[in-house]
Amino acid sequence: MSFFSVFLGFSLLVSLSAAEPEPLPRSATPFLSPTTVQNYQKMVQNFRIFIYKPIKTLNFPTPAESLFYNSLQNSPFMTQNAEEADLFFVPLSPDFSPRSLARFIGSLRKEHPYWDRTLGADHFYLSCPGIRVVSDRNIVELKKNSVQVSCFPTRNIDEFVPHKDLTLPPLSNPPEAPHAPPNKTTAFLGYVRHGGVNSSNLVNGLVNDPEFLIESEPSDMSTYAERLAGSKFCLFEYGNGDASWIGHALRFGCVPVVIADAPVNDLPFMDVLRWQEMAVFVRSRGVEELKHVLRMTWRERYEHMRGLGVVASKHFVWNESPWPFDSFNTVMYQLWLRRHTIRYRRVE
The missing domain is CATH 3.40.50 (Rossmann fold)
Incomplete structure (x- = not known):
């Protein structure tokens, strides 16, 4: 089977039709799980995210961060009803000082009931440099429990927690396909x-x-x-x-x-x-x-x-209008995989 055929078959699988797709053999797909395509379709239908109101306009320092945030705001995953949300997005300004950050998380705790249900474990935020842990309780919970979305490669690897945090793929202009690519058997190693x-x-x-x-x-x-x-x-x-x-x-x-x-x-x-x-x-x-x-x-x-x-x-591939399984939607799928969190019972 040619690689074009494999790619074509994969493209057919990700179409969001009502029929259950036939899974490709594991050897032909790049996915860790054989249920990725089916779970992705469930994510598209059911995943909901509530975005807290930022205290000021967010100006992210990297194009990937800006594109992700804009895509999130305009995505079908958005909900205005926080009660139906699976995850909550914490809009952190890149220029927050530790004191401002602690104050903002404290305001979310005071004004909404959702943070204390999981101590922030069903929340996520966007920060390429990462958040440095300080002694303040609000920042400790944010860093320890919430999902951090960073940029690849992370420059401050000590601020990245594997299996909890995730990274955005690089944003770069794709080159045009070559007209006549050299034969790999005779070209460069x-x-x-x-x-x-x-x-x-x-x-x-x-x-x-x-x-x-x-x-x-x-x-x-x-x-x-x-x-x-x-x-x-x-x-x-x-x-x-x-x-x-x-x-x-x-x-x-x-x-x-x-x-x-x-x-x-x-x-x-x-x-x-x-x-x-x-x-x-x-x-x-x-x-x-x-x-x-x-x-x-x-x-x-x-x-x-x-x-x-x-x-x-x-x-x-980053698209200004996201389509199935592109960079934005695959990041969303990773967040969907993290939606199951322990909900602590609130102490009255």
């Missing part, structure tokens, strides 16, 4: 966008290697997609350099290689996508070890990983 003077020793060791194409920025945007499509692997230095093009790599069949010396817990959609089968994770130990891992992957499981990545790439 790897493509790297390095971090300049801050590049790791591993990436610096690849600069003169003829099997790798390395540049700090795309040298020619008109052929950028061809370079991705012609490369077997796309290398990302986690926390050191530009990660905004990871969706581009997936789209053009360039298997992501994440270079990190510690576990990576903030990849977008980690509780939805099978990242371990779509990407290679390596430590920055040396060029020869890296090339050995990539060649073994190329021989044994490359086509499977590439196929999953191409299908998964649709989740990294």
Whole structure:
């Protein structure tokens, strides 16, 4: 079966028809759960979010944050009836001081009954830099219990709590499809966008290697997609350099290689996508070890990983008018998965 056929089949599955779709074989989908498509349809029909009134106009510092917030406000998930809400959005201004933040959470606690039902566990907020815990009770509950939506990659990893928090995928302009992509069997083993003077020793060791194409920025945007499509692997230095093009790599069949010396817990959609089968994770130990891992992957499981990545790439597309399973709606699906919270009985 061609990858185009797999992608076409997946597109048919996400149509919101009344009929129950036939699930694709697990090997052909990038999802961790075989019930993702069915659960997504339930989410579209039933998920409701109440947005508290912000105390001032929100001006987010990143385009991804602004687009997510605008999409949320105009989405069918919005409800004006807080009693039917599954989750509550806390509109935090990026320039809140700790005192202002504590005062705002305190006002929600005082003016509404919903915070104390779960101590904030059915609430979520948007913050790329994250919230630093201080001794104030309101901020402690916000950070410990509420879902934080950050931006990938998180710059302050200590402010990110895996399995509770989640990240927005990067917002970047998708390149046009290549007219005639090179044959991967004869093109580059790897493509790297390095971090300049801050590049790791591993990436610096690849600069003169003829099997790798390395540049700090795309040298020619008109052929950028061809370079991705012609490369077997796309290398990302986690926390050191530009990660905004990871969706581009997936789209053009360039298997992501994440270079990190510690576990990576903030990849977008980690509780939805099978990242371990779509990407290679390596430590920055040396060029020869890296090339050995990539060649073994190329021989044994490359086509499977590439196929999953191409299908998964649709989740990294931001649309001004969201459509099924794009970036906004997949973030919403992650929030839907977190809607079940312990409701503490209020003490009268």
